Amino acid sequence: MILGASTFVEGVDNAFILILAFSFFFLIAITGLIIYFIWRYNNKRNPKATQIKDSISLELTWTIIPIFLVLGMFYYGYVGWIPMKRPPEEGLKVTANARMWSFSFQYENGRTSDKLYVPVDSAVIIRLNALDVLHSFYIPAFRVKEDMVPGLTNNRTWFEATKTGTYNLFCTEYCGLQHSYMLSEVVVMEKEEFKIWYEDTTAVAAVAPEGANMALLGRQLLQSKGCIACHSLDGRDLVGPTYKDAWGTMVNVVTDGQSRQVTYDDEYVIRSIYEPDYDIHEGYRPGQMLSYEGELSDQDIEMIIEFLKTLAP
Amino acid sequence: MSETNTTNQHVSFLKYQGKYKGLLGWILSTDHKRVGLLYLYTMLVFFSTAAILGLLMKLELIAPGMTIMGPQTYNAMFTVHGIIMIFIIVVPGLPAVFGNFFLPLMIGAKDVAFPRLNLLSWWVYVIGILTVLSSQFIGGWPDTGWTFYAPYSFRTPVNILPALFGAFILGFSSILTGINFIVTMHRMRCPGMTWFKMPLFPWTLYATAWIQVLATPVIGITLLLTVMERVMGVGIFNPAMGGDPILYQHLFWIYSHPAVYIMILPGMGVISEILPVFSRKRIYGYKAIVLSSLAIAFVGYFVWGHHMFTSGMSGRALYAFSFLTFLVAIPSAIKVFNWVSTMYKGSLNLQTPFYWAVSFIFVFMIGGLTGLVLGSLATNVHVHDTHFVVAHFHFIVFGGTGFSFMAALHYWFPKMFGRMYDRTWANTGWVIFFSGFLTLYLPMFYLGILGMPRRYYDYLPEFHGGNIISSLGAIAMIAGILIVFVNLIRSSRHGEKVTEKNPWGGRTLEWQTDTPPTLENWETEPTVTEQPYEYK
Amino acid sequence: MEKITEHTAHVHRDDEGDKLGMWLFIFTELLLFGMLFLIYAVYRYKNPVAFQLGGEELDVFLGTLNTVILLISSATVAMSITAMQKGEKTKALILLGTTLFIAVVFLINKWFEWGAKIDYGLYPNSENLLELGHGTTLFFGLYYVMSGIHALHILIGIGLFVFVYRQIMVNKINKTDYVWLENVGLYWHLVDLIWIFLFPLFYLIH
Amino acid sequence: MSQEKQHISSYTSHFVVLITLIILTGISVAVTRVEMGPLNTLVAMIIAGAKASVVLAWFMHLKFDNKLFAIFTALVLVIFLLVLYVTFFDYSYR
Numbered sequence A: 001m002i003l004g005a006s007t008f009v010e011g012v013d014n015a016f017i018l019i020l021a022f023s024f025f026f027l028i029a030i031t032g033l034i035i036y037f038i039w040r041y042n043n044k045r046n047p048k049a050t051q052i053k054d055s056i057s058l059e060l061t062w063t064i065i066p067i068f069l070v071l072g073m074f075y076y077g078y079v080g081w082i083p084m085k086r087p088p089e090e091g092l093k094v095t096a097n098a099r100m101w102s103f104s105f106q107y108e109n110g111r112t113s114d115k116l117y118v119p120v121d122s123a124v125i126i127r128l129n130a131l132d133v134l135h136s137f138y139i140p141a142f143r144v145k146e147d148m149v150p151g152l153t154n155n156r157t158w159f160e161a162t163k164t165g166t167y168n169l170f171c172t173e174y175c176g177l178q179h180s181y182m183l184s185e186v187v188v189m190e191k192e193e194f195k196i197w198y199e200d201t202t203a204v205a206a207v208a209p210e211g212a213n214m215a216l217l218g219r220q221l222l223q224s225k226g227c228i229a230c231h232s233l234d235g236r237d238l239v240g241p242t243y244k245d246a247w248g249t250m251v252n253v254v255t256d257g258q259s260r261q262v263t264y265d266d267e268y269v270i271r272s273i274y275e276p277d278y279d280i281h282e283g284y285r286p287g288q289m290l291s292y293e294g295e296l297s298d299q300d301i302e303m304i305i306e307f308l309k310t311l312a313p
Numbered sequence B: 001m002s003e004t005n006t007t008n009q010h011v012s013f014l015k016y017q018g019k020y021k022g023l024l025g026w027i028l029s030t031d032h033k034r035v036g037l038l039y040l041y042t043m044l045v046f047f048s049t050a051a052i053l054g055l056l057m058k059l060e061l062i063a064p065g066m067t068i069m070g071p072q073t074y075n076a077m078f079t080v081h082g083i084i085m086i087f088i089i090v091v092p093g094l095p096a097v098f099g100n101f102f103l104p105l106m107i108g109a110k111d112v113a114f115p116r117l118n119l120l121s122w123w124v125y126v127i128g129i130l131t132v133l134s135s136q137f138i139g140g141w142p143d144t145g146w147t148f149y150a151p152y153s154f155r156t157p158v159n160i161l162p163a164l165f166g167a168f169i170l171g172f173s174s175i176l177t178g179i180n181f182i183v184t185m186h187r188m189r190c191p192g193m194t195w196f197k198m199p200l201f202p203w204t205l206y207a208t209a210w211i212q213v214l215a216t217p218v219i220g221i222t223l224l225l226t227v228m229e230r231v232m233g234v235g236i237f238n239p240a241m242g243g244d245p246i247l248y249q250h251l252f253w254i255y256s257h258p259a260v261y262i263m264i265l266p267g268m269g270v271i272s273e274i275l276p277v278f279s280r281k282r283i284y285g286y287k288a289i290v291l292s293s294l295a296i297a298f299v300g301y302f303v304w305g306h307h308m309f310t311s312g313m314s315g316r317a318l319y320a321f322s323f324l325t326f327l328v329a330i331p332s333a334i335k336v337f338n339w340v341s342t343m344y345k346g347s348l349n350l351q352t353p354f355y356w357a358v359s360f361i362f363v364f365m366i367g368g369l370t371g372l373v374l375g376s377l378a379t380n381v382h383v384h385d386t387h388f389v390v391a392h393f394h395f396i397v398f399g400g401t402g403f404s405f406m407a408a409l410h411y412w413f414p415k416m417f418g419r420m421y422d423r424t425w426a427n428t429g430w431v432i433f434f435s436g437f438l439t440l441y442l443p444m445f446y447l448g449i450l451g452m453p454r455r456y457y458d459y460l461p462e463f464h465g466g467n468i469i470s471s472l473g474a475i476a477m478i479a480g481i482l483i484v485f486v487n488l489i490r491s492s493r494h495g496e497k498v499t500e501k502n503p504w505g506g507r508t509l510e511w512q513t514d515t516p517p518t519l520e521n522w523e524t525e526p527t528v529t530e531q532p533y534e535y536k
Numbered sequence C: 001m002e003k004i005t006e007h008t009a010h011v012h013r014d015d016e017g018d019k020l021g022m023w024l025f026i027f028t029e030l031l032l033f034g035m036l037f038l039i040y041a042v043y044r045y046k047n048p049v050a051f052q053l054g055g056e057e058l059d060v061f062l063g064t065l066n067t068v069i070l071l072i073s074s075a076t077v078a079m080s081i082t083a084m085q086k087g088e089k090t091k092a093l094i095l096l097g098t099t100l101f102i103a104v105v106f107l108i109n110k111w112f113e114w115g116a117k118i119d120y121g122l123y124p125n126s127e128n129l130l131e132l133g134h135g136t137t138l139f140f141g142l143y144y145v146m147s148g149i150h151a152l153h154i155l156i157g158i159g160l161f162v163f164v165y166r167q168i169m170v171n172k173i174n175k176t177d178y179v180w181l182e183n184v185g186l187y188w189h190l191v192d193l194i195w196i197f198l199f200p201l202f203y204l205i206h
Numbered sequence D: 001m002s003q004e005k006q007h008i009s010s011y012t013s014h015f016v017v018l019i020t021l022i023i024l025t026g027i028s029v030a031v032t033r034v035e036m037g038p039l040n041t042l043v044a045m046i047i048a049g050a051k052a053s054v055v056l057a058w059f060m061h062l063k064f065d066n067k068l069f070a071i072f073t074a075l076v077l078v079i080f081l082l083v084l085y086v087t088f089f090d091y092s093y094r
Ligand code: HEA
Pocket: A026, A027, A030, A066, A069, A070, B147, B260, B261, B263, B264, B306, B307, B325, B326, B328, B329, B330, B332, B333, B336, B364, B365, B366, B367, B368, B369, B371, B372, B374, B375, B376, B380, B383, B384, B385, B389, B392, B393, B396, B397, B400, B401
């Protein structure tokens, strides 16, 4: 049918084709009959209708045969689906975190990324974790979809990719303003290649490489952590205040119900990221931004601040 | 009944003068026929509004990126489109308009059982609509989708209280109509009309009314709890306080799945009326059709989980729901088979209502059969929450309920207004509408199979092709609907006059009274001796 | 000749039909509360311990008292119908008045019960409650919602009783035409019926 | 007009029903003092069910009215219980 690259594809597509075949059969047969009747029995050709008595046996026939047909469809759907619910014991374990409006993936060795990197031909078990509202984890090419429900801790799904390549990963549960931009990719790699990626410790290093451009890294962090879904870099007003021309200015905030003014400086940014609901930027709603405590280190925030400085007026 | 009086005889219900004149004479009238028309006019207004929102969405989707609006506007649009279409148009739809107008006529009664309650339910309906619309002025259009899923519905910065509360009020209107109809059918059938001599449209209204009575309170309490959650923070659906968002979905669909049968059953009733009349032949399988309506209403209560196959429910619940979903398809299949058999060896009178009726069967089959794809576990996982679902329900809600609505309008039009529409224009409108419809929604199935999620303001370039075709279809369809509506509206005032009682040669009671009917419907109370649809 | 200009096309009397209508309305109420019981069942199943502890916080004595008086009020309303059927108007009015009185007493009891809880800091979204954990939050959330909606029904019932009382006074409701009284009675029994389940679920089961 | 002959319940019968209900309430309160684990819930629900049936049959007159009302009430209860049952397909196996 369409691009398929996991072990589930066969079961799903078989059920699909079976049901579609039945459907087309009934659709074409019945539509054909209707058209034939219109042609054959219209009142010019057939001025006098013949009255026909009901027949119980006929009614029973077209009740019982469809029952068997739908039972068949049910069965195929069941068979194609059951493996999805039976993840193997062994496999690569990844936690997928979803928040408005970005995914991030966390591996067992601590490595995190905003794309899902997986090895080909091996099971990947994904723990689905939503931080704020419902999201859904959907990879069309793998025929995998499962909602990410806040508060539901043991929710998981799994798959085994069969072809290398890059595939789309969508959020399919409506989650607010940027729902349609909440997408990512799955990169399926050869096993060795994946191993190298997985053990590439430079990416998890707590210390930024010497001499790297801090501001540039900060910019990348904003991208990969999904900040720019809410904070624009060009002055547009999204869910949160823009970063453009913000650094160093005075901001009106509400703290504990009191209006006050603060300077947009290191302290303010750090607090805004760790305790977003402490100061509420006037005109914005509390509860939208979640704390990034534990997700962004002080070092990361330093980089972000370096970048914000470049946007100062 | 001493109330009958000579002065009102042979004065059509459209013309008679009561205590109030002009507009007041309508909005304060408890005459079931006037109430029906009030609903019709209200729906026309809001249907057009929501259809325009639909068109704007299609224009936005004609190309990736921003075309004519931003994401917040788009999200608000599908929400308002969905709320209006579901809660204001198709749920009350056929029962409120044609049920009110024709149920008493078809069972030989003078009015519904509680005429004042009936008028009240229209008023409640209008208040509900106004409440929903007031959200524009109190905190912006809602942006949660018509499903109001927790916990987004308590987190969205937009104030969705008016929308929730409005939908809650609309539920009352629906319940009142349901109660009224059930009592009417139990108590007011004319002499000789036993249950199995009742025509099929009233039968489907009966099944529908039961769903209205037994399912609507569920959405009522669910919406109310959501309101309380937002206002007071009781925590019942809020995961941060221990609540379970999946339970919200259970409750929502415990109502909303039976609600889809509220939408379609009366439509099926209309088709069962039209086919025998235009085939000059008794309906095939009268009892089977009756029983299948009741079966749909009953089994329909227990399949709600098929909207939640990927929600994180337990596996066992999933296959139980999938199984039941397949069972509920059987009664629909029985109906289709009986309808087609009714045409066999008939003498088909090819008129506009008949065209709408057969095209109903066609689009309903596509909608229903793709429902089977959705009901099967493996395939649902792939197409859930994609445009495949959007296509399924437009085919079946718009195709099913919408087409049967149009069929009903063209069928009963002469009886309601005492005038006939221009048949050539009516048929032209139908052709354009029908082809526009297919062009609009068929590509969506394909997009869904490719994996384009629904409620997406923007999409990846690979989905572009299907969207272009679909958007063009929307424009064609609007042209078709304009022709149809302009023709009907013009004809209701200037169309050729109809005075004969029975222009189509129907056998049911509404065709035995004056055209248009008088205030009390009958000069002498009718009696019934044979089955409906007994053509000789 | 009001009748000619009357807009109501046709008004006829059908007590049986009116009662059927009332029953259908009662079904909607049953399902409305039914769904609350469903929510209760689910959360109780998920948080058995917290729900038991929550139940112990509630005052069994007040609950039992309210149950008993509500039962008595149900009996008096039923008896007032009997009185009406027998044409004993004064008796009917006294019995109805008693019901009305009891309904008010029920609300007063509720007021004190809620007041004590609220003073204690146990109300939706209160800090005390949130500290007690998810299960307890849900228990009290449900407690307030369910007994609150029930109290709302009592309030509506009081309004209906006042209305019916007046109707009896002016003989609109009389020995031959008392379906309004019957229907209000049915409504009141429904309120009682729901309390019959609320009571053990919240106050008794530990 | 369409007024059919009505069954009139006597004051005594209402009184007896009331006493029954109060006794059942007493039993229900007393039984909770006995520790029976999960059975407590069951017993409490059975007693509540009994009370409810009494109210339905006598106070609400189902026993004497048109049988249709009783049938409908039963149907509604069946639907509710089935909905509850089906919901627990999810929660019991999650
Ligand atoms: C009028 C309204 C209506 C009706 C009647 C139906 C009818 C059916 N629906 Fe549909 N449905 C909706 C309105 C409706 N639906 C809406 C609005 C949504 C989306 C809600 C949202 O998320 O916003 C939805 C979503 C929806 C889903 C969830 C999709 C998802 O989100 O993942 C499913 C899944 O099972 C489903 C299934 C069915 C089935 C099996 C039927 C069956 O009843 C169909 C029966 C009909 C036939 C089968 C065709 C006729 C028969 C024949 C041609 C004979 C041959 C057939 C056989 C041998 C079986 N529907």
